[in-house]
Amino acid sequence: MTMRSLLSDHSHYVESFHLFLENSTEHHCMLEFIEKKLLGILSSIGNGKSAINVLSVGGGAALSLSLSSLALSPPRPLLPLICVLGEIDLQILTKLQAKYPGVVIHNDVVEPSAEQIIAYKERVANTSNLENITFTWHKETSLEYESRMKASKEMRKWNFIHMIQMLYYVQDIPATIRFFHSLLEPGAKLLIILVSGTSGWARLWKKFGPRLPLNDLCMYVTSAHIEEILDGAGQRYQSYELPSDMDITDCFIDGNKNGELLLDFLTETCNFSKTAPLDLKNEIVEDLKKLEYSEKRGDKYFFNNNLSAIVIES
Numbered sequence: 001m002t003m004r005s006l007l008s009d010h011s012h013y014v015e016s017f018h019l020f021l022e023n024s025t026e027h028h029c030m031l032e033f034i035e036k037k038l039l040g041i042l043s044s045i046g047n048g049k050s051a052i053n054v055l056s057v058g059g060g061a062a063l064s065l066s067l068s069s070l071a072l073s074p075p076r077p078l079l080p081l082i083c084v085l086g087e088i089d090l091q092i093l094t095k096l097q098a099k100y101p102g103v104v105i106h107n108d109v110v111e112p113s114a115e116q117i118i119a120y121k122e123r124v125a126n127t128s129n130l131e132n133i134t135f136t137w138h139k140e141t142s143l144e145y146e147s148r149m150k151a152s153k154e155m156r157k158w159n160f161i162h163m164i165q166m167l168y169y170v171q172d173i174p175a176t177i178r179f180f181h182s183l184l185e186p187g188a189k190l191l192i193i194l195v196s197g198t199s200g201w202a203r204l205w206k207k208f209g210p211r212l213p214l215n216d217l218c219m220y221v222t223s224a225h226i227e228e229i230l231d232g233a234g235q236r237y238q239s240y241e242l243p244s245d246m247d248i249t250d251c252f253i254d255g256n257k258n259g260e261l262l263l264d265f266l267t268e269t270c271n272f273s274k275t276a277p278l279d280l281k282n283e284i285v286e287d288l289k290k291l292e293y294s295e296k297r298g299d300k301y302f303f304n305n306n307l308s309a310i311v312i313e314s
């Protein structure tokens with residue numbers, strides 16, 4: 001059997017992604033950032049305005065699993081999952097709504113996956129107190145959105161644009177950042193969240209990336225790359241480190257189903273344990289215990305899942 005990308009098997013991807021969310025503080029650290037930092041950062045975007053325009057690029061999944069894809073996974077308690085549907089996007093919006101009472105918020109979502117859009121819509125339908133917020137979904141990639149805007153010569157401008165955990169899927173990152181930056185109103189901000197250049201992910205991709213089945217739909221990009229691009233372009237920005245970790249202890253228990261799924265997520269490989277050459281598997285599993293990747297607390301190992309939030313000025 002040869003190794004193949006995890007992204008080539010949607011239900012397998014969803015299952016391992018779900019486990020990643022359960023075992024990591026990914027979601028929690030983003031919510032904390034929104035609560036403690038982002039609102040301050042966005043403090044000026046709505047001043048004196050009767051409407052705030054927010055563009056969410058790749059906002060569909062919002063760390064969610066659509067109900068239809070869940071049906072493919074082993075049965076799990078549904079409630080906690082429903083709670084994460086659309087959570088990040090909606091958290092941002094409801095915080096803005098609370099900060100600017102009475103101001104209308106127009107939220108446009110650029111998202112290529114029909115399934116993710118359905119999940120997002122379900123979440124909106126089941127959330128109360130979204131009265132002053134309007135939603136428009138565009139089923140398209142960021143590049144399709146860019147082409148459509150350029151062709152229409154419309155170039156609608158925005159007060160806040162965010163790209164959370166999505167630039168991995170974009171081919172020309174500098175051009176994408178340039179385009180969305182050009183859509184900012186004066187005083188507006190563009191937020192990018194990606195894994196940090198100091199995370200275990202960065203080390204893992206650097207060392208093992210060439211030996212893993214990288215799907216050309218997904219790039220091994222970290223906040224360090226984005227900062228290089230921004231520095232090169234002379235953009236003004238501010239970076240925030242979001243400490244996060246993932247309990248990977250199960251990865252070291254031979255034959256453990258959850259451990260295998262987490263290894264699949266870490267290596268972005270379908271059935272990594274069964275399809276990877278033995279030397280590669282042994283090397284990765286041994287490395288994951290090392291301090292560069294994980295911290296040992298008691299008898300548990302926590303992989304460094306730090307994220308970076310980069311806020312670019314207009």
Ligand SMILES: C[S@@+](CC[C@H](N)C(=O)[O-])C[C@H]1O[C@@H](n2cnc3c(N)ncnc32)[C@H](O)[C@@H]1O
Binds near residue numbers: 061088170
């Ligand atoms: C890992 S999810 C992140 C979702 C969400 N922003 C969050 O973190 O809460 C990545 C999302 O980007 C979307 N995506 C993938 N390629 C894209 C592209 N070229 N343009 C816009 N969105 C894309 C995916 O469909 C998915 O919904």
